Amino acid sequence: MKYIKPLFFITIILGILGTATLVGIYFYIKPDLPSVTVLKDVRLQTPMRIYTQDGRLISQYGVKRRIPVELDNVPQQLIDAVLATEDSRFYEHKGIDPIGIVRAAINLAVTGEKQQGASTLTMQLARGFFLTREKTYIRKIKEIFIALHMEQVLTKDEILALYLNKIELGHRAFGFGAAAQVYYGKPLSELSLAQLATIAGLPQAPSVLNPISRPDRSVERRRIVLMRMLDEGFITRQEFEEAANAPVTARKHGAEIEVDAPYLADLIYSEMVEVYGKEEAETGGYQVYATAPSDLQRAAQQAVLRNLHDYDERHGYRGPLMHLWGDQQEATDAEAEEAKLTDGPTPRNRKTDWDEASLVEALKKIERIYPLVPAVVMTVDEQSVTTLTVDGEKITVAWEGLDWAREYITDSRQGNEPETASDILREGAVIYLRQQEGDWRLAQMPEVSGAFVAMDPDNGAVRAVVGGYSFYKSQFNRATQAKRQVGSNIKPFVYSAAIEKGYTLASIINDAPINQWNAATGVAWRPENSPAEYDGPIRMRKALGKSKNVVSVRLLRGVGLRETAEHIAKFGFEKDDIPLDETLSLGSGSHTPLEVVRGMSVIANGGFLVRPHFIDRVLDEEGELLWQTQPLWACDPCTDNDGEEGGLPEDDVEAMLAAQLNQNGVTTDKKEAEQKVPAPQVISAQNAFLVADMMRTGVRANGSWNKKTYWLGTGWRARNLLQRTDIAGKTGTTNDSRDTWFSGFHPDLVATAWVGFDNPNRQLGRATRNQNLINRNPEKFNWIGNALIGTEDGAKAAGPAWIRFMQEALADTPHTPMPIPENIVRVRIDRTSGKLTRRTDHTTLFEYFIQGTEPSVYVRDDEVIDPAVEDENETPEPEEIF
Template sequence: MKWFKRILIAVFSLALLGIAAITAAYFYVLPELPDVNSLKTVQLQTPLRIYSSDGKLISQFGEKRRIPVEYKDVPPQLINAVLDTEDARFFEHKGIDPIGIVRAATILITTGKKSQGASTITQQVARGFFLSNEKTYIRKIKEIFLALKIEKALTKEEILELYLNRSFLGNRAYGVGAAAQVYYGKYLNELTLPEMAMIAGLPQAPSAANPIRNPTRAIARRNWVLSRMLEKRNITEAEYQQAINAPVTAKYHGAEIDLYAPYISEMARDYMIQKYGEEAAYTNGYNVYTTISSELQLMAQDALRNNVFNYDQRHGYRGPIKQLWTDTPLNQDDIITVLAKVTPMQGIVPAAVLDVAEQQATVMLTDGSKMTLEWPGLKWARKYITDKRQGLPPKLASDILQTGQQVWVRHNGEFWQLSQIPEVSSATVSLDPFDGAIRTLVGGFSFSQSQFNRVTQAKRQLGSNIKPFIYATTLEQDWTLATIINNAPINKPDTRQGTAWRPKNSPDIYGGPTRLRVGLAQSINVMSVRALRHAGLDNTINELVKFGFDAGDLPRNESLALGSPSVTPLQVATAFNVFANGGYLVEPYFIDHITDGYDNVIEQASPTLACSPSDNEEDPSNHDQQDSLNDDPFAAMNDELAQLSAPKDTQADVAAQLDYTHEEEGELICNRQNARYAKQIISEQTAFLITDALKSVIWGGGDWSKGTGWNGTAWRASKLIKRHDIAGKTGTTNESRDTWFSGFNPTLTSTFWVGFDDHGRQLGRTSWMANGAPDQISGTEAGAKTAGPGWNDFMNQALKGTPEIIAEPPKGIVTVRIDLETGKLTRRTDHTTAFEYFVEGTEPKEYVREIQEADEIFIDNSAEDLFQ
């Protein structure tokens, strides 16, 4: 009894001492313990993601790969694998596991080594969020008390969800959602049992023992996890045997990009950094939903690249990259080593020429595979001499290639062919005419080659793309599409540039008095200059500013009429949108909405709309608002898309609130609450007349069977697209340094630009190639030949399957039959006449005389001012 009493006293004393020690330790570390309630609102570091309008992932930015998942979405077997491995009594203990602590203490006493085996999942959450990984007693004490507090603040499911989402699992993957994607390219619910076991085993040594870096060690860890699952009866013996014999299928998977559109994703990334700061943008899990259509974007990218390839090929082959051998061939391994050092670009891959036959060649690719380049893939490669000169067409493969050369090849969609990296640049952008949403944007041939976004950053001379805006200014005054303008050399030079500037036509041909419609469709230079003179230089500049061009970019001389201003493709597309939508200048925008890491909408676009309020069109206060919103059409983009910052509760989904309808008179009405209406800068009638004239750019006019037919500059578009609701305008600058094609139909506006980044380099010319295609392009490069084919290709694909929209003249437009030579009224109905559109009241009042002397129609003395 005496010894028993002594033992009881000792145990009781030790218990009191233990309690006192624990109490003292608690109060000692209490001031340093963080508030665990912060875990309820913890922000996991999740990367920034950029999406298309239809939810396709465009890009992902951030150091950590994390795909947050909710507890209910984690497969039960993955939860079993994690718990059986890390904390089998997780749902039974209150944050600490006494059995585990005793086991760890025993190991410490017997071996002198500290063990982490006592840590529960709750303790690991405490350590991961609040503490360091240093192995000290004080850290362990803090960890225990934090775990107890966490268990009181959160449910078991919430704790486990934090653990599953935060754990580092190797290869920049944080959390099981990211690990499934990184190692297997799968969602969690697609994982197999051995794959779940592999992921569950990663927390022990994520960097050193993952299946990519060390598959042998990873298999051993996986099989141990499976044995624990078998021991806990969470899998059967048959499942265990099958799983441990499964091969390792893990390999590195990057972010699952659905749509590669780097220029628009870079714009979105830059916006987020400017708005939220770099750290928050990359770690707060923001999702940016752009206005880009994935389907249209792919079409635009293909059209631009194919057009660039076509330009590059017709100017000739610039030769191989280098000569790998001359006499003694390299062995296959050495060839592969050399080729592996070369980075492919946009489907263009390096190859080594192994053999050259009569009209074919055999090449080896980087993977060691061999292929034959047949004559159709070689015959284009006549020698490049200069941008204006090419060599003779090749007759044999040996005229082009030699054995041992390192070259570029690509698959053109039909067959493999010899290729080269293009030196010419290009850009394209497409907009929704009614709200300015950017549907496609391609800032260059290759983002890896150049990250310079030519759509928004490159200011290039506009050329004849400016002429529709010059003529629109005159139509807003007193001219009509039937106005006769003197297509003759200008004898009164403009001296504002310090020299006598006398514009010429291209080609240098003059046809005398010509209707305005024909002058615009055939892009006649002197007629555009005369239109500028009629409208007045200052008035024309003021009107161009209304279309969204910067006043500082507009020279105060008559070269303005031929497109001397330097502008960006985005500005051009925005300006052409005015014609497409009935006269409204809508602001371009590229972000529809942004959500946070919890999928809450934090920003929603509020675009300007190309329509008038349906309830009170003439409300003066509304017009004042329009003026303030549209002084600068690019204000929203230049000021970090300020229009996106409206509170989310007042910004419903834009698409759901737009309701475009056409009344019987053809007037467009937009019914929407809290709408922002774009400023109408030209009348609906003027927009209609210019659009109709721009259709003549494509379709021409006259009667070919009667010898009076004529082509517009973009006649190639009519051969490909074959629909009459398209309108467009070519553009070419002096010496063909910049080429443009801008056009639209009622649903889509698009601009293509082609040129060299070196402003001094001309696009040149090509000679006819005897063994080329019948429809090959030759002669001097110009808007219709160089930029036009890209636009034609894109619009043909973009509009395929959509109904042709018949244009209905707006109120105030009338049609009368005119004489094609004089623009006057006529009673004749033959091929010398046609119906023409006019704003009511501007139609001609005088009938042409049936018999009229030529000198009564056109008198060309020194008095040029007689002719408009």
């Protein structure tokens, strides 16, 4: 008894001390314990995913890859594998496993090392959410307290679901949904038992047990997982044998990108970061839907790439990137510099020094940018070459893919047409190839740049945007960031100002040279037409269609410089970018393609200034609508608003938006989102209609060839190729062809294409005649010949991109006549004088006028000019296109 009493007191004292110690430890770590609210509202750090309007994945942003899955959608075999391997008594314990703790304590006592952590799933989850992986006693104690706390506020299924979605599994995959995508490129539901067992074995050491970095260790770990499943009765012996002996099929997969549109994705990402902040945008699980459908975005990208390559081929071949064998003394300085810049492979003296495997490895060092494929020339025949690509494929390039490759001398000079393949390439040359309409062609990285924007004129939804040849080569978005001189693309806005001033489409302006002396500078300003041809008195419609420079200057003078500048600003152009001198009329102002397409939309939609936007809607990580973009609509009235009148003044619209919406023009109210907010009407519907109809003239052939009234609009090829009458367009070319544009629209779609060099001082130059291309298709050359030769301009350089895009975009769109607004009348006028006429022959035509502005005087018979009689001995030639 004498020992029992002291032992009893010692036990009590130790119990008190132990309890006090536990209480002390609890209060010590209490500040680090998560609150019940945090545990109840645990948010997975899910990446932001950006989709096209029709749900095709464009991009994914966020360091951690995560694809949340509901517990009901997780394969039972994966749950069995995880529980058997990590915590077989998960549904029996209260957050800590006493058996596991005893086992770990015995191991520590025997070995002196912390080899076993005795962590349950709940403890692993606690560590993953709130702690680190450091092996310290205080971290383990914190882990235990947090685990006990979690078991009190969360159900077992909630804890298991969080674990399956949270745990780190290597290669930046967090959660088993992401691991299935990263390692196998499939959803969890499609994985085999072997694959499920592989990823189930990753939580222990994801960096050294994953099947990509360490396939051997992964196979060993997979066998252990399968053995535990067999021991627990989850699988049969046959299933174990089949899965344990299955081959390793894992390889690294990125996000399931369906449409590669990085310029569009970057615009949307930047807007989301502006709204939510970088961390929240990248981890909040937002699903963002663009306004651009996948088919139009793809069409725009292909149109830009094809157009830039076409320009590049017209101006000659700059030579191979380098040579892998042959006489290196023949290699040009440019080749050597290119090899240095790309950190390319090291050349060897002879072809026999290379085998196919080493050639492929060498080609992998060459920068690969879609659609360019690195290749090496293996053999050179008379009019073809055989190549080996970086993918190990042997490809023969026929003469049709080589004959364009005249030597590039300058942007305005090309060498002679090649006659044989050896005039272009020799064995060992490292080149780029690309496919065009299924055939392989010799290619090179274009030095010229381009941009493209397409927009719905009714609500400003951007339907396609391309900021350059390759986002991976240059992240500078020329569609939204590059302010370049717009050239003749400004003229529709100048003509709109003239109509506002009282001019009509039949007004006669003198197309004659201007020679204005400036006494202050001692220099004469002599704006010229391009080409330098002058028609004398000319109707305003024809002057815009033929892009007469001096007429634009005269209209500016008739309206007034400041009045014209103020009118142009109504179309959404920044006032500071509008020059206050007469060069304004020729497009000396600099604007972005997005600004130009917005301005053109005013003409297309009847006079309303809509607001360009790239995001249609945003969903949260559960797929619930978070907010919907609320655009401005070109409507008057907007009948969807229960008869509410539209066309409000711009200041009133902005005030309304400030009250209803946040600064990004979005709403979280579904009913509010369905209502149409009217855009400000900045020009009248009549003004917009007349300018649009003039622009229709610019994309067609006009008059009669036989009656000598024939003339071409500067963008006539658009009408010829599209075979539509419901389109309108305007070319644009600046001095010395530094910037070229083509802007135009269908009633449902407006688009702008720009081509130029990033260096604004570099001219686009001219292309000389390539007889090889003419010989191949002489009939085609007869009507597009001047597209292949001569000085680059808006019609040649930018127009083809616009045309190819519209061919795709309008392929299934029925003909849509341009609606004629009220107070527009149509009368017959004399073709030359613009006066009323009673004649009905080829010397007359019908013209539109705003009611009350139509001519009131009839042309006299002695004033009528009949070109067919006056020039009956002459044969008219098609005019040079500007």
